[in-house]
Amino acid sequence: MSSLLNIVKQSFGLGAVAVSGGVHPPDHKHESTTQAVGQLPLPHQLTLPLRQHVGNLPKVLVKVGDYVLKGQLLAEAEGNISAAIHAPSSGTITSIEDALIPHPSGLPDRCITIALDGKDEWIAHAPIDWRKLETEQDKSKLLEGLRSSGIVGLGGAAFPTQVKLRTNAKSSVDTLVLNAAECEPYITCDDMLMRERADQILKGLEIAQHLLGAKQCLIGIEDNKPEAAEAMRHACANSPLSKLVPLKVVVVPTQYPSGDARQLIRLLTGIEVPADKRSTDVGLQCFNVATVLALHRYFDFGEPSISRIVTITGNVQKPANYEVLFGTSVADLVQAGGGALADTDGYIMGGPMMGFNLPSVSVPITKASNCVIASAPNLFPSAPPAMPCIRCARCADVCPVSLQPQELYWFAKSSNLEKARDYNLFDCIECGCCTYACPSNIPLVQYYRFAKSEIIAQDRAKEAADLARERNEFRLMRIDREKQERAEKHAQKAAGAKAEAAKTEATSATEAPEDEAMAAKKAAIAAAIERAKAQKAAAAPQNVVDAIPSVQAEIAEIDARREAAKQSVTDAIATNDAQEEK
Amino acid sequence: MLTAVYVMLFLALLLGVLLGYSALKFKVDGDPLVARIDAILPQTQCGQCGFPGCKPYATAIAAGEADINQCPPGGDAGARALADLMGVEYKPLNAEHGLPKPKSVALIDENTCIGCTLCIQACPVDAILGAAKHMHTIIASECTGCELCLAPCPVDCITMEPIAESPDNWKWRYPVFDIKSVGQVGNAQAGTRH
Numbered sequence: 001m002s003s004l005l006n007i008v009k010q011s012f013g014l015g016a017v018a019v020s021g022g023v024h025p026p027d028h029k030h031e032s033t034t035q036a037v038g039q040l041p042l043p044h045q046l047t048l049p050l051r052q053h054v055g056n057l058p059k060v061l062v063k064v065g066d067y068v069l070k071g072q073l074l075a076e077a078e079g080n081i082s083a084a085i086h087a088p089s090s091g092t093i094t095s096i097e098d099a100l101i102p103h104p105s106g107l108p109d110r111c112i113t114i115a116l117d118g119k120d121e122w123i124a125h126a127p128i129d130w131r132k133l134e135t136e137q138d139k140s141k142l143l144e145g146l147r148s149s150g151i152v153g154l155g156g157a158a159f160p161t162q163v164k165l166r167t168n169a170k171s172s173v174d175t176l177v178l179n180a181a182e183c184e185p186y187i188t189c190d191d192m193l194m195r196e197r198a199d200q201i202l203k204g205l206e207i208a209q210h211l212l213g214a215k216q217c218l219i220g221i222e223d224n225k226p227e228a229a230e231a232m233r234h235a236c237a238n239s240p241l242s243k244l245v246p247l248k249v250v251v252v253p254t255q256y257p258s259g260d261a262r263q264l265i266r267l268l269t270g271i272e273v274p275a276d277k278r279s280t281d282v283g284l285q286c287f288n289v290a291t292v293l294a295l296h297r298y299f300d301f302g303e304p305s306i307s308r309i310v311t312i313t314g315n316v317q318k319p320a321n322y323e324v325l326f327g328t329s330v331a332d333l334v335q336a337g338g339g340a341l342a343d344t345d346g347y348i349m350g351g352p353m354m355g356f357n358l359p360s361v362s363v364p365i366t367k368a369s370n371c372v373i374a375s376a377p378n379l380f381p382s383a384p385p386a387m388p389c390i391r392c393a394r395c396a397d398v399c400p401v402s403l404q405p406q407e408l409y410w411f412a413k414s415s416n417l418e419k420a421r422d423y424n425l426f427d428c429i430e431c432g433c434c435t436y437a438c439p440s441n442i443p444l445v446q447y448y449r450f451a452k453s454e455i456i457a458q459d460r461a462k463e464a465a466d467l468a469r470e471r472n473e474f475r476l477m478r479i480d481r482e483k484q485e486r487a488e489k490h491a492q493k494a495a496g497a498k499a500e501a502a503k504t505e506a507t508s509a510t511e512a513p514e515d516e517a518m519a520a521k522k523a524a525i526a527a528a529i530e531r532a533k534a535q536k537a538a539a540a541p542q543n544v545v546d547a548i549p550s551v552q553a554e555i556a557e558i559d560a561r562r563e564a565a566k567q568s569v570t571d572a573i574a575t576n577d578a579q580e581e582k
Numbered sequence: 583m584l585t586a587v588y589v590m591l592f593l594a595l596l597l598g599v600l601l602g603y604s605a606l607k608f609k610v611d612g613d614p615l616v617a618r619i620d621a622i623l624p625q626t627q628c629g630q631c632g633f634p635g636c637k638p639y640a641t642a643i644a645a646g647e648a649d650i651n652q653c654p655p656g657g658d659a660g661a662r663a664l665a666d667l668m669g670v671e672y673k674p675l676n677a678e679h680g681l682p683k684p685k686s687v688a689l690i691d692e693n694t695c696i697g698c699t700l701c702i703q704a705c706p707v708d709a710i711l712g713a714a715k716h717m718h719t720i721i722a723s724e725c726t727g728c729e730l731c732l733a734p735c736p737v738d739c740i741t742m743e744p745i746a747e748s749p750d751n752w753k754w755r756y757p758v759f760d761i762k763s764v765g766q767v768g769n770a771q772a773g774t775r776h
């Protein structure tokens with residue numbers, strides 16, 4: 001039905017449809033776009049958390065004390081969904097232990113710390129000529145190599161990119177969407193990236209298109225970034241990709257959260273990706289601009305993912321964007337931003353809508369960190385106390401995924417988790433529009449996050465219980481089986497003993513057969529000994545078989561001497577014996 | 583009149599045969615109630631309820647021989663779920679059977695372990711790996727934290743380690759609001775921002 005609707009819409013030239021819901025918070029983007037992307041001075045040390053992406057933690061390949069070069073692999077991807085980690089600069093590894101990481105929990109996690117030597121010495125670069133790799137086999141090999149690139153989605157989700165570039169018969173990608181919407185307030189890293197490196201982004205897009213075999217590419221940019229859109233249009237016109245496939249920069253109206261992949265896909269193509277499917281199932285794939293640029297750096301220069309552009313903004317002297325090595329502490333970035341103003345009361349990683357408060361300013365910048373905002377009471381006043389829900393349904397109006405936030409709120413608040421799940425709690429993208437719109441100041445998203453993590457914990461406990469039940473049942477079954485086997489063995493033995501007893505009783509009358517049996521046994525033993533002897537004799541030393549004739553002769557001579565010596569000894573003993581007898 | 587009797591007889595016969603057949607054909611093995619109770623129980627197999635495992639306890643509850651409040655690892659939520667299922671009044675956990683503890687896993691001090699295999703025999707879920715006169719170790723992901731291995735150990739080398747909170751198993755908290763003292767309104771507001 002919806003596809004029919006799409007066909008109708010597209011035939012009327014209405015390919016793009018407005019996203020339902022969404023809000024328009026003040027965007028605060030101009031503060032940090034006044035100066036070019038800066039380069040942070042090389043810090044003294046870098047702290048690299050192993051948990052920088054979605055999926056399994058990578059396996060550490062180095063140990064404390066190792067000297068590593070810039071770009072060297074520190075930890076390799078483990079399992080299907082995982083990403084490698086590389087040294088962002090040269091230096092010595094000083095520790096591999098738990099340290100504070102940028103995570104909403106504020107809990108420490110495993111990190112690799114490198115003391116930099118300041119030389120910033122690269123490994124040997126190994127660019128890959130991806131244009132030559134045409135066949136599917138070559139491409140899959142290329143993706144295997146991409147596992148060690150460490151590239152993850154740099155838009156904030158940090159999903160390993162190599163997984164997204166895999167194609168199979170089931171999910172062929174028709175349209176490649178480049179996500180340059182950057183809808184969240186304050187964040188400008190993608191904006192600056194497009195203004196300054198649009199041509200490099202296009203080169204990255206070429207690679208992604210080549211790997212996926214997409215038939216068209218769409219670049220979605222919000223209309224609050226006219227400079228970036230212009231730069232991208234210019235780059236598109238010059239790109240060889242524009243001769244291969246239709247390539248279009250689409251300017252979309254500024255509205256939060258149209259930078260969410262599914263929202264943007266809907267905006268650009270009119271296709272709504274079903275909740276239980278991936279975008280590839282409907283022939284679409286979406287990448288962030290910074291991610292495809294990382295692809296370009298990896299393939300054309302052999303540089304793994306070791307840095308990104310981060311916005312430092314909010315309550316700082318000079319809000320700006322910086323190219324930051326992963327592992328650099330937030331404090332260094334704040335320093336680069338001219339330092340925080342006096343009334344700063346905390347730091348937010350990510351945007352003001354979906355970001356989280358940092359536990360400390362010493363935490364490192366990771367692959368997912370796109371923005372650091374110094375918060376102050378005048379920028380982010382504390383939320384007034386929550387009042388009762390008046391069921392005005394404003395949250396439902398602004399929900400971009402068409403949920404019923406007010407219902408979900410009731411269920412989450414009363415911990416009625418099953419019901420919350422039934423109301424598609426897990427489709428919630430935690431964009432925060434409902435909280436933003438709520439006239440009663442209810443922290444709706446916090447309730448949803450609480451409910452989600454409770455449900456996930458319950459599901460895990462259930463899984464563990466099922467496993468335990470299975471293992472317990474197997475154990476009981478095994479014990480039963482062993483008991484049975486033992487009983488059978490005993491029974492057999494008892495039966496055997498009885499038969500033996502009967503036999504001896506029957507044969508004890510006559511002695512001769514027993515002697516005969518004994519003799520037979522003895523003969524058998526003798527035969528066995530004889531066999532063993534023969535075998536020993538036959539086993540000639542293996543290493544002399546192929547020896548050259550002169551060596552063979554030498555061996556023969558030595559053997560003869562040994563034999564003669566043996567003979568002489570036995571002779572001597574014999575004569576001795578004879579003399580003694582005499 | 584006679585036709586009606588015949589019809590009734592025929593119907594009775596037909597339905598009887600049908601019922602008899604379906605009673606054989608669709609026979610349910612085991613008590614489904616036991617399985618449903620067992621699904622609620624946490625499967626630690628710790629025996630704190632007084633039965634040798636979760637399944638026997640479930641069987642006892644189904645038979646009305648045991649109360650619903652004898653499972654400390656299941657906690658209050660477990661007792662409530664059981665009360666719900668059995669249609670009886672909720673009862674707080676019976677302290678005689680122990681109190682709920684934070685979820686833990688056993689840890690063998692490998693320097694002290696003498697390799698006696700007694701704990702292996704005690705483990706209800708085969709989560710201990712080892713052989714006679716060789717060091718034993720716990721497969722932490724399989725350990726249910728039942729503590730059954732503690733008692734048999736002749737050298738007391740097994741301890742229970744509570745599972746620490748990590749970014750992996752951390753949960754978002756229920757939204758609560760800090761009560762601010764009036765004098766300090768200005769500097770105590772991190773955490774309530776969105």
